[in-house]
Amino acid sequence: MADLRIDLAGIASPNPFWLASAPPTNTGYQVQRAFEAGWGGAVWKTLGDPIINTSSRFAAVHFNGQRVAGFNNIELISDRPLEVNLKEIYETKKRFPGHAIIVSLMVEPKREKWHEIVKKVEAIGVDGLELNFGCPHGMAERGMGAASGQQPDLVEMQTMWVKEAAQTPVIVKLTPNITDITATAKAAVRGGADAISLINTINSLAGVDIDTWNTVPHVGGKGAHGGYCGPAVKPIALNMVAECARNPLVGVPISGIGGISNWRDAVEFILMGSTGVQICTAAMHHGFSIVEDMIDGLNNYLEDKGLNSVTELIGKSVERYSEWGDLDLNYAVVARIEQETCIVCNKCHIACEDTSHQCIERHTDEHGAAYLKVREEDCVGCNLCSIVCPVEGAISMIEVPSTELPLSWNQRQAAIAAVGKGKEVDGTDKKEAV
């Protein structure tokens, strides 16, 4: 068995799988059952002045037969008094001393408010705090959640206030509802954050009912924007994690969140710089027992790779994530159709003909059977045909060895700048369109 233990900014956990702050971590009953099922840690449902939720709260986007491709909610933070939560947190920690309990907090951007809640929560013995600057809906009028998480100066200041009072590690949870996630990540670090977690949910409206014209979900005929999560947001979350991981001004451990549904997703987040991961939607969709497959899958993967510890994976793909301008323009792939596996459905031909570079030709062989062939010299290697092909392995993207040294756009532009614009040779007769 590989070593699955992690240490995120001083928070030890038996494995990298934590439940994110959300309905699965609402009560002691739930978190204790989650720990029994195998979850390594839990970020308790956000505590603050207890709120009142609406009755209709969730909606999902089902896509082409897959249920819950995306999940939308208009739920707020905990609706239970602080003392009730603290009592259950205490009991849970007592029963599971080796598991990580992090408590999510959200109060008004006032120093004394933060000091008060931090002291009360830490007094009962928790492993860390997570500051929820990301809740996309609700209580913006009091400057909480995303309302403060979108302003780097407020993120920095509130983190600083928390750090003045906190004894345990402080994780700042970032909202993705911002253009440049590193702006707030850096602000959190300037404020003294020990770690960051991302992403919270993305502003969303799950749908409009075209029969009733109501929003989905609606509360008695009215809707409000919600937060989107689940598998659909994974690529957005992964990019944001990567952007933080490769920014030297961030430089603190990352707890990766957003659309993680299985051990493979978790490995991707860890490779992109997360020390551990947090999961909400997948647990809401399938229950706590999904963690068993996650633990088994991760363990088998590490053993297959010959690695002893999950920590050996952290950040291994970060250096491979760069700027577009640094990519090698001389690198080339072309599509190749494997005639044995191709079912001649024509999808690739249509895709290339209508929306790419018109280089998949239809031919007929000597027996009158149709087959498709890529005119490789015109193929730009866009991958579209292999994306739309319904048959695994029918189209391979083949690397075309280059005789040239790597050439990036930035190198090209530097070379052009070095040679200059020339002196605009006189006489149109001298100019030749080649």
Place this chain on the structure above:
Amino acid sequence: MSAYEQYVGEKNKIDAYIEQQYIITGVREGLSGDWLELKHPGGDETALLVETADARKYFANLLIKQSRKV
């Protein structure tokens, strides 16, 4: 004409000048493509409008090789 044929046409023209000892003396990027300015050691100058992406990549490779030589 396929994109590849257009590229080969542009590449051949550029190669023809390079074979005659022309060197690249300037590149002007614009909406129509890149004007590639070439100069012969004997003094003759010319400019080629390079339109295809592959040929614009091709001359950049040449330009980098040329800069390594000098």
